[in-house]
Amino acid sequence: MKLLEDRILQDARVLPGGVLMVGSFLNQQIDPALLREMGREVARLFADCGVNKILTVEASGIALACAAAMELGVPMVFAKKHKTSNVDGSVYSTPVHSFTHGNDYDMVVSREYLRSDDRVLLVDDFLASGNALFGLIRLVEQAGATLCGASCAIEKRFQGGGDQLRAMGVRVESLAIVERMTDTELFFG
Amino acid sequence: MKLLEDRILQDARVLPGGVLMVGSFLNQQIDPALLREMGREVARLFADCGVNKILTVEASGIALACAAAMELGVPMVFAKKHKTSNVDGSVYSTPVHSFTHGNDYDMVVSREYLRSDDRVLLVDDFLASGNALFGLIRLVEQAGATLCGASCAIEKRFQGGGDQLRAMGVRVESLAIVERMTDTELFFG
Numbered sequence: 001m002k003l004l005e006d007r008i009l010q011d012a013r014v015l016p017g018g019v020l021m022v023g024s025f026l027n028q029q030i031d032p033a034l035l036r037e038m039g040r041e042v043a044r045l046f047a048d049c050g051v052n053k054i055l056t057v058e059a060s061g062i063a064l065a066c067a068a069a070m071e072l073g074v075p076m077v078f079a080k081k082h083k084t085s086n087v088d089g090s091v092y093s094t095p096v097h098s099f100t101h102g103n104d105y106d107m108v109v110s111r112e113y114l115r116s117d118d119r120v121l122l123v124d125d126f127l128a129s130g131n132a133l134f135g136l137i138r139l140v141e142q143a144g145a146t147l148c149g150a151s152c153a154i155e156k157r158f159q160g161g162g163d164q165l166r167a168m169g170v171r172v173e174s175l176a177i178v179e180r181m182t183d184t185e186l187f188f189g
Numbered sequence: 190m191k192l193l194e195d196r197i198l199q200d201a202r203v204l205p206g207g208v209l210m211v212g213s214f215l216n217q218q219i220d221p222a223l224l225r226e227m228g229r230e231v232a233r234l235f236a237d238c239g240v241n242k243i244l245t246v247e248a249s250g251i252a253l254a255c256a257a258a259m260e261l262g263v264p265m266v267f268a269k270k271h272k273t274s275n276v277d278g279s280v281y282s283t284p285v286h287s288f289t290h291g292n293d294y295d296m297v298v299s300r301e302y303l304r305s306d307d308r309v310l311l312v313d314d315f316l317a318s319g320n321a322l323f324g325l326i327r328l329v330e331q332a333g334a335t336l337c338g339a340s341c342a343i344e345k346r347f348q349g350g351g352d353q354l355r356a357m358g359v360r361v362e363s364l365a366i367v368e369r370m371t372d373t374e375l376f377f378g
Contacts, residue, residue: 023299023301023302024301024302028266028267028269028298028299028302029264029265029266029301029302030255030258030264030265030266030267031264032255032258032259032261032262032263032264032265033262035255035258035259036259058247058248059247059248059251059267059269062248062251062252062255063251063255063265066219066221066224066251066252066255066256067255067259069219069221069224070221070224070225070256072221073221073222074221075218075219075220075221076218076219076221076252077217077218077219078217078219078248080217080248109217110212110217112212112213113212113213113217113218
């Protein structure tokens with residue numbers, strides 16, 4: 001998606017160690033015009049798949065998931081990183097390791113909001129090692145729901161998660177794919 | 190906002206102790222049509238205030254904040270509940286007690302995304318004791334920014350936070366105001 005690639009080239013910061021900072025427009029401060037266009041693009045890519053639910057995980061996936069849900073006209077559900085007092089009733093749950101935060105957490109979603117007749121599209125901001133998406137896929141499997149695919153704003157392809165998912169047969173559509181990064185520059189696929 | 194009140198009457202669950210569960214349409218699973226209308230209503234209420242930024246706190250405030258930001262055409266920033274490795278640079282920070290989760294956390298936002306010339310509208314899903322909004326107001330003050338007001342989907346007025354904010358001179362616009370709750374019923378204002 002050229003609009004997103006151009007914005008990354010203009011405003012992202014590249015730091016040593018493959019770190020890509022996009023807080024100014026994507027995941028701390030969110031540009032609403034870009035968000036709307038990204039939501040449209042996700043909806044366009046998965047328009048013919050019979051998606052009836054979008055699933056993401058808190059917190060930085062929620063914005064794109066909402067934008068895509070509004071375009072597709074389907075509910076959005078977000079998994080939580082811990083079971084809290086305001087998660088309804090019984091849950092599906094799976095352990096996930098976060099490389100970004102260097103910790104492990106239990107990804108949790110209420111059983112009530114993920115059902116066996118759901119056709120689920122996963123949405124997130126970043127796809128790197130893929131751990132968050134693998135966790136969401138396990139929740140979809142626990143529910144016996146159908147996985148239509150996954151869409152992320154930015155895939156860091158050199159970290160392998162996206163291609164692992166594709167090798168498993170998951171349709172992965174990333175709006176911008178970073179093929180490689182040096183300490184100061186990035187290169188799209 | 191009648192649309193939201195009707196939906197609450199139809200789908201919310203009331204539990205003893207003033208607990209209102211709206212996970213099926215507002216804060217675990219989100220109805221995109223309702224979300225869009227709520228975003229429009231927030232934008233309409235604050236259309237003439239020169240708002241140039243919406244500020245919320247992760248995670249359940251993000252959806253409504255995004256919808257309002259897309260309607261107003263201004264950036265949305267969300268504060269985090271902990272400083273993590275992907276928060277840029279130096280931050281504004283304030284301690285907050287969460288009654289919902291029974292814990293204390295540091296509410297954090299990057300200084301880069303909250304500036305002294307910002308005119309800020311606060312958005313959140315629930316307003317009860319007001320602790321999350323008081324925290325966001327302290328962040329706005331730390332930045333030297335201007336507070337235009339606060340808008341929440343559901344205010345539990347009997348918990349006092351909204352009226353405390355109004356008494357401080359903050360313009361508070363709640364899309365649905367619950368005046369009182371019994372163990373099984375709720376009553377709007």
